[in-house]
Amino acid sequence: MSTLLEVKNLKTHFFAKDKVLPVVDGVDFKVNKGETLAIVGESGSGKSITSLSIMGLVPKPGGKIVDGEINFDGKDLVQLSENQMYKVRGNEIAMIFQEPMSSLNPVLTIGEQITEVLIYHKKLSYKEARQKAIELLKIVGFARAEGILDDYPHRLSGGMRQRVMIAMAMSCDPKLLIADEPTTALDVTVQAQILELMKDLSKKFDSSIILITHDLGVVAELADRVIVMYTGQVVEESPIVSLFDEPLHPYTQGLLNSIPKIDEEVERLSSIGGNVPTPDSFPKGCRFSTRCPHVMQKCIDEQPELKEIKPGRKSRCFLHEEGVGS
Amino acid sequence: MTTYIIRRLIMMIPILIGISILSFAIMYAAPGKPTVLNLDPDISVEDRERQMERLGLNDPAHIQYLRWMGNVLQGDLGNSFTRKQPVTQLIMDRLPNTIILMVVSTFLAVIIAIPFGVLSATRQYSKLDYGVTFTSFIGLATPNFWLGLMLIMVFSVQLGWTPVGGVSTLGSEFNLLDRIHHIILPAFVLATADMAGLTRYTRSSMLEVINQDYIRTARAKGFRERTVVYKHGLRNGLIPIITIFGLMLPTFIGGSVVVETLFSWPGIGKLFIDATFERDYPVIMAITMFAAVLTVIGNLIADILYAIMDPRIEY
Numbered sequence: 001m002s003t004l005l006e007v008k009n010l011k012t013h014f015f016a017k018d019k020v021l022p023v024v025d026g027v028d029f030k031v032n033k034g035e036t037l038a039i040v041g042e043s044g045s046g047k048s049i050t051s052l053s054i055m056g057l058v059p060k061p062g063g064k065i066v067d068g069e070i071n072f073d074g075k076d077l078v079q080l081s082e083n084q085m086y087k088v089r090g091n092e093i094a095m096i097f098q099e100p101m102s103s104l105n106p107v108l109t110i111g112e113q114i115t116e117v118l119i120y121h122k123k124l125s126y127k128e129a130r131q132k133a134i135e136l137l138k139i140v141g142f143a144r145a146e147g148i149l150d151d152y153p154h155r156l157s158g159g160m161r162q163r164v165m166i167a168m169a170m171s172c173d174p175k176l177l178i179a180d181e182p183t184t185a186l187d188v189t190v191q192a193q194i195l196e197l198m199k200d201l202s203k204k205f206d207s208s209i210i211l212i213t214h215d216l217g218v219v220a221e222l223a224d225r226v227i228v229m230y231t232g233q234v235v236e237e238s239p240i241v242s243l244f245d246e247p248l249h250p251y252t253q254g255l256l257n258s259i260p261k262i263d264e265e266v267e268r269l270s271s272i273g274g275n276v277p278t279p280d281s282f283p284k285g286c287r288f289s290t291r292c293p294h295v296m297q298k299c300i301d302e303q304p305e306l307k308e309i310k311p312g313r314k315s316r317c318f319l320h321e322e323g324v325g326s
Numbered sequence: 327m328t329t330y331i332i333r334r335l336i337m338m339i340p341i342l343i344g345i346s347i348l349s350f351a352i353m354y355a356a357p358g359k360p361t362v363l364n365l366d367p368d369i370s371v372e373d374r375e376r377q378m379e380r381l382g383l384n385d386p387a388h389i390q391y392l393r394w395m396g397n398v399l400q401g402d403l404g405n406s407f408t409r410k411q412p413v414t415q416l417i418m419d420r421l422p423n424t425i426i427l428m429v430v431s432t433f434l435a436v437i438i439a440i441p442f443g444v445l446s447a448t449r450q451y452s453k454l455d456y457g458v459t460f461t462s463f464i465g466l467a468t469p470n471f472w473l474g475l476m477l478i479m480v481f482s483v484q485l486g487w488t489p490v491g492g493v494s495t496l497g498s499e500f501n502l503l504d505r506i507h508h509i510i511l512p513a514f515v516l517a518t519a520d521m522a523g524l525t526r527y528t529r530s531s532m533l534e535v536i537n538q539d540y541i542r543t544a545r546a547k548g549f550r551e552r553t554v555v556y557k558h559g560l561r562n563g564l565i566p567i568i569t570i571f572g573l574m575l576p577t578f579i580g581g582s583v584v585v586e587t588l589f590s591w592p593g594i595g596k597l598f599i600d601a602t603f604e605r606d607y608p609v610i611m612a613i614t615m616f617a618a619v620l621t622v623i624g625n626l627i628a629d630i631l632y633a634i635m636d637p638r639i640e641y
Binding site for chain 1 (some may be wrong): 557562
């Protein structure tokens with residue numbers, strides 16, 4: 001399998017007054033062709049900013065990629081000019097967002113919003129673009145696609161809008177699709193349909209997916225590999241099956257423990273104690289040291305590195321070195 | 327939509343009747359008698375009395391009002407006391423001048439205010455934004471009459487670039503350049519306050535729109551910032567502006583009273599102020615009602631445009 005995207009030591013910092021907030025602080029990962037990589041983490045772990053960094057859409061003013069490389073299909077996206085990025089965004093890398101209710105422009109018809117991408121990137125005529133839009137809408141599951149074309153977004157339900165977003169994202173046949181919490185705002189039943197659809201489409205279009213989520217259920221459904229992020233860093237990387245079987249990092253263990261299991265009766269749901277530290281108060285040593293049940297003196301003094309523990313599995317924890325822990 | 331418009335038009339009737347009663351009462355209660363009665367200082371008491379009788383001013387107020395209303399319903403706005411002409415004709419003669427002034431100043435306000443409002447929003451807290459904000463506050467705070475006087479002083483009197491007043495050079499044939507030459511100053515003065523207000527509204531409306539999720543979607547589609555702002559942003563940002571615009575329509579009449587007087591522009595506003603000083607009741611009533619109709623129609627137009635601009639709104 002060849003690599004499509006390789007993110008190396010990505011650092012996206014925000015500058016507020018006299019403070020520097022290292023929201024993404026040295027993230028490394030790879031996405032192979034045709035693969036689905038999930039990025040899991042709590043709110044504030046930097047997963048969304050990582051994806052916006054890839055898109056070149058870090059919120060301005062304030063945010064800036066200060067270091068690192070994003071190698072995508074032979075180009076370093078960090079080095080590309082804004083003019084070159086226009087050709088990548090929406091064309092080679094597409095993105096769908098968390099809020100389908102507000103992510104579509106309320107004053108443009110569905111048709112206009114899909115065709116404009118095709119006309120812009122693929123230089124189709126209006127007629128061809130309309131034809132293609134109908135095809136796309138059929139693929140994402142609209143039976144009466146022609147009718148939807150002239151409708152405005154407010155007439156559609158959340159699930160339907162997310163389908164439209166997916167159709168829009170897939171319209172230029174992107175090599176990489178970034179889905180930022182695509183199902184969070186949807187009903188559980190609709191969630192399953194959307195996930196199923198994304199799975200089918202990634203096969204059909206042979207595109208890679210980066211799936212950003214805090215929902216481990218979604219991860220299990222869709223992903224091949226997982227990276228777990230905490231406070232702007234990757235703390236664990238693993239193929240999907242082994243992550244659930246045997247989580248390496250204490251944070252991942254905590255995450256998995258906090259999912260209620262259907263076959264166990266428990267009085268209280270377990271949770272990880274404490275809160276995610278904010279970017280201006282990250283601990284000096286291991287960033288999880290303030291909440292970790294296995295914390296040692298070394299964890300408070302030094303930052304652990306992300307190291308390969310077993311083939312295909314990486315973790316950022318001192319426990320593995322000492323031979324203690326799991 | 328059609329039924330909505332019809333319903334709104336029917337609702338206009340009681341509103342207009344109310345306005346007419348109110349304005350008639352205020353006008354009647356104001357001190358002073360029509361100047362036409364005092365034109366000749368040697369007029370005898372009997373002649374004056376006859377004059378009062380002829381104009382119907384001896385009847386009780388409600389009779390006068392009902393008579394006026396009855397005539398209006400038959401399409402007769404009466405005759406001007408001072409000018410001995412039908413009011414309809416007086417207004418029709420002057421209306422085109424006022425409309426031209428309104429259209430030009432609205433156009434000026436819009437083409438200056440909206441781009442600056444958008445720039446101000448897309449470059450929030452930049453030097454340009456501060457400059458635009460500062461200038462609009464000055465524009466809002468400057469009274470029309472003072473600005474007009476200053477501009478006349480500088481451009482007409484000292485520099486001699488523009489005429490002091492009037493619609494065109496007296497006695498000349500129609501000449502577009504001459505017309506433009508005459509209209510620049512009054513139109514600009516009439517536009518300033520609205521220009522400043524519109525800039526502020528556009529800025530705040532665009533600021534709200536620019537942080538919406540669909541703007542991020544448009545960026546993620548790879549569009550240039552220009553397309554993002556003008557195609558995806560402005561269409562949404564203009565929706566609230568439309569309402570303000572409809573409400574602005576009648577303010578032009580108010581503004582034109584000052585500006586037309588200042589620039590001796592023979593329009594409705596000038597006629598209105600003259601009629602008020604002369605207590606020329608039929609003219610005052612006619613123009614007041616004209617402004618009232620413009621206000622309610624302006625509101626209706628705003629609501630209709632609202633539905634056209636925003637597909638989520640249906641009537």
